[in-house]
Amino acid sequence: FGIAQIGKSFRNEINPRNFTFRSREFEQMELEFFIKPDEVVRAQHPEVIADKPETWGWSEWHTFWVAQRLTWYESIGLPAAKLQKIVTAQKELAHYARAGVDINFDFPFGSQELEGIAARGNFDLSQHQQFSGKSFEYFDDEAKARYIPHVIEPSAGTDRIALAVLCQAFTEEEVVGENDKKETRVVMKFAPRIAPVKAAVFPLLRNKPELVAKARAIYRNLRREFVIEWDDSGNVGKRYRRQDEIGTPFCITVDFDTLGEKGPELKDTVTIRDRDTMKQERVGISELRAWLKSRIG
Structure with a gap:
């Protein structure tokens, strides 16, 4: 006791x-x-x-x-x-x-x-x-x-x-940025389970209503269960950097493949970018909640 x-x-x-x-x-x-x-x-x-x-x-x-x-x-x-x-x-x-x-x-x-x-x-x-x-x-x-x-x-x-x-999370890394120039990436590598924000949702372009509508639907669905941020300001690279600085482990981007414009095989999938490795993968929208749960712990 x-x-x-x-x-x-x-x-x-x-x-x-x-x-x-x-x-x-x-x-x-x-x-x-x-x-x-x-x-x-x-x-x-x-x-x-x-x-x-x-x-x-x-x-x-x-x-x-x-x-x-x-x-x-x-x-x-x-x-x-x-x-x-x-x-x-x-x-x-x-x-x-x-x-x-x-x-x-x-x-x-x-x-x-x-x-x-x-x-x-x-x-x-x-x-x-x-x-x-x-x-x-x-x-x-x-x-x-x-x-x-x-x-x-x-x-x-x-x-x-x-x-x-x-102290453990704070990291500065030299990466190749825009125009192949080296720059310093500041990132808070929190364990996903304690990261203040679990994921961020982006439309690839803020001036494309169809992308924004799809991204908003994903954002509303995920925020019922997770702390999620919305960001549609600036290019995707700058959005990634902003999320890196607050320790968001995953960034979800809705692009034209999500709408099926380049073929049906990628329709209703999104790009998820990992904060630590910066690698990207395609995940079905219907699988997003389970995907996040399995990685947040």
């Missing part, structure tokens, strides 16, 4: 620095995950302990949450190669803590902590019980035991995570 919360925290930070990484006011998110004390598990499941003498109880849960949090960071676009698991030395642990692991990320200004996962024993609830005068014990019907639950606590800085995502 766990309770998750997110909210404002404050500290007397003498030297705020590194943009939003270290500040006096920040967002923090925590999970208090309650587990049985080891002695209760030992009495209830001796066969499990016999099979896994080194990994049962609080240690197993602590390891579980470290793995879960690393997996989550990778799922939002932070690569495993830039994440470090730093185990707190026993002599550096708080007097009540059994173990601690920090998850660090390689920022442009160095490896810095995003989150700590601590095995805190029953210290928190014992302190609440002592100073409130109220019992924080729990009666476990299954184990037929009364105990103060122990806690595994992942605690992360939301602002730091957002900064890590932005």
Whole structure:
């Protein structure tokens, strides 16, 4: 059983620095995950302990949450190669803590902590019980035991995570632009699942009513399920660059092939351009929603 919360925290930070990484006011998110004390598990499941003498109880849960949090960071676009698991030395642990692991990320200004996962024993609830005068014990019907639950606590800085995502996503690439001139492409390579805008829809030309009407129909259909942008200003290349800069993973262009003017085989298909590879493919309009779902995650 766990309770998750997110909210404002404050500290007397003498030297705020590194943009939003270290500040006096920040967002923090925590999970208090309650587990049985080891002695209760030992009495209830001796066969499990016999099979896994080194990994049962609080240690197993602590390891579980470290793995879960690393997996989550990778799922939002932070690569495993830039994440470090730093185990707190026993002599550096708080007097009540059994173990601690920090998850660090390689920022442009160095490896810095995003989150700590601590095995805190029953210290928190014992302190609440002592100073409130109220019992924080729990009666476990299954184990037929009364105990103060122990806690595994992942605690992360939301602002730091957002900064890590932005640092990882920001990319400058040299590409060949108009008239075969080299130019710098600025792109935010967000993981599609967290990109603010999932796709953009363009008519190839804004002065062709038949293209605009078809593109508008696609736009209205997709925005029922996804965050979609409409853009018909300037040439398609400039529209691509604008979407690159805000991290839109896919751009959908309605062209004359969509109308079937060059043959029936491409009618009712659109061009989808991938932000990261800049490659294009034709996809049927009827398949667009499923196509996007499979790639956004």
